Amino acid sequence: MMDPTRIARGFSRRVGDHVPFVIGGEPCTAQTLTAVLAMWVVERALAQEAAHPEQIVLSHPASWGTYRKDLLREALWGIGLTNVTLLPEPVTAAESHAARGFAAGSTGPLGVYALGGNGFEASVVRRATHHAGFELVGSREASEPLGGADFDEALVARVRARLGRELDQLSPADPRTRMVLTELRDECARAKEKLSVAAEADVLVQLPHRVAQVSVARAEFEELIRPALQATVETLTRVVGSCGLQPEELDGVLLLGGATRIPLVAELLAARFAGPVAVEPDPQTTAAAGAALAACQILSGPTQPRPDPERASQAAALAHPAVQPPRPHDDRNGGPRVEPPPRPPVNITPLKLPRMRSASRLIPGRVTRAIPGNPDRSLRLT
Numbered sequence: 001m002m003d004p005t006r007i008a009r010g011f012s013r014r015v016g017d018h019v020p021f022v023i024g025g026e027p028c029t030a031q032t033l034t035a036v037l038a039m040w041v042v043e044r045a046l047a048q049e050a051a052h053p054e055q056i057v058l059s060h061p062a063s064w065g066t067y068r069k070d071l072l073r074e075a076l077w078g079i080g081l082t083n084v085t086l087l088p089e090p091v092t093a094a095e096s097h098a099a100r101g102f103a104a105g106s107t108g109p110l111g112v113y114a115l116g117g118n119g120f121e122a123s124v125v126r127r128a129t130h131h132a133g134f135e136l137v138g139s140r141e142a143s144e145p146l147g148g149a150d151f152d153e154a155l156v157a158r159v160r161a162r163l164g165r166e167l168d169q170l171s172p173a174d175p176r177t178r179m180v181l182t183e184l185r186d187e188c189a190r191a192k193e194k195l196s197v198a199a200e201a202d203v204l205v206q207l208p209h210r211v212a213q214v215s216v217a218r219a220e221f222e223e224l225i226r227p228a229l230q231a232t233v234e235t236l237t238r239v240v241g242s243c244g245l246q247p248e249e250l251d252g253v254l255l256l257g258g259a260t261r262i263p264l265v266a267e268l269l270a271a272r273f274a275g276p277v278a279v280e281p282d283p284q285t286t287a288a289a290g291a292a293l294a295a296c297q298i299l300s301g302p303t304q305p306r307p308d309p310e311r312a313s314q315a316a317a318l319a320h321p322a323v324q325p326p327r328p329h330d331d332r333n334g335g336p337r338v339e340p341p342p343r344p345p346v347n348i349t350p351l352k353l354p355r356m357r358s359a360s361r362l363i364p365g366r367v368t369r370a371i372p373g374n375p376d377r378s379l380r381l382t
Helices: 030-049 066-081 089-100 148-163 175-194 217-240 263-274 284-300 315-318
Strands: 021-023 026-028 055-058 083-090 112-115 120-127 135-141 202-206 211-217 254-257
Touching: 021 030, 026 120, 055 066, 055 089, 055 217, 055 284, 066 083, 083 089, 083 284, 089 112, 089 120, 089 135, 089 254, 089 284, 112 217, 112 263, 120 217, 135 217, 148 175, 148 202, 148 211, 148 217, 175 202, 211 217, 217 263, 254 263, 254 284
Parallel strands: 055 083, 112 254
Antiparallel strands: 021 026, 112 120, 120 135, 202 211
């Protein structure tokens, strides 16, 4: 059984927050955990392809500024990943959709609606005029964290209300109660996925004396989450307006993230925007597939230098290859020093982050080292 003290979730969205995660009793910043996850992906690719990656493209939330990106570059460099290009997630998503032929002949703006397990972001992209690919026009995150995990919790609350006293009477101190609640959340997550293709799903709850079966209809589930989804559509509408556009001027809306499988998402977007709404068969991998396509374009040949480093797409990234150590908090175009964004005052005990090392089999010339204090222990990153 996985040790719950060694599980971390949602850390990529917290890059830039210096309050660390505590994993197995050790402090780790969000950017370090993200770099470890990136190295794990590289290791899997190396094991499958038996060759070093020529180029790595890593997508990030569109709202990130120079400060967060430089922190991640520093963490990637420290773990041994030096040939990495960072691109906004909406740009890589547009590349994936374009490869499938969506809006192939379009030159107008496209909305990007990203709803994953732990976050939401709305953006507008368009085809770049100075190079191949796409560029970011505008973006905004949800004012409050929202994702598929919140929909799971809404379903858990509904099932608990159905079971009433039969579930409430279980002792919170009993380990079996914790197991029942954990299994209930897993069952609700499974039911949510089934409701994307079925009109009804059953949630099975293993109670001490019986297995309870609670049926949930898609219409009932959609009514639970409709207000939250409607708020996300309003957010995308505001982003479109901030770009000087009207909803009817979008050539389409691109979806990415596992939670966009919920049929109500496309239904609400189609009611607000005139253009088609496109979702891939596996929207969880849309950004990753687009990043791989971007890496291929970077390797394909020279392109013109990008006019704006914050709004460039992958083809222009050749003008700034990642071959030098990053300079955190320093503008890469000779501008003024970039300080971290203001934070509310927080009193914490200073924690020293363990140094990370790369694997020599991945990066020639570097020494293989385990994470200090954990030579035989592993992390589960989700």
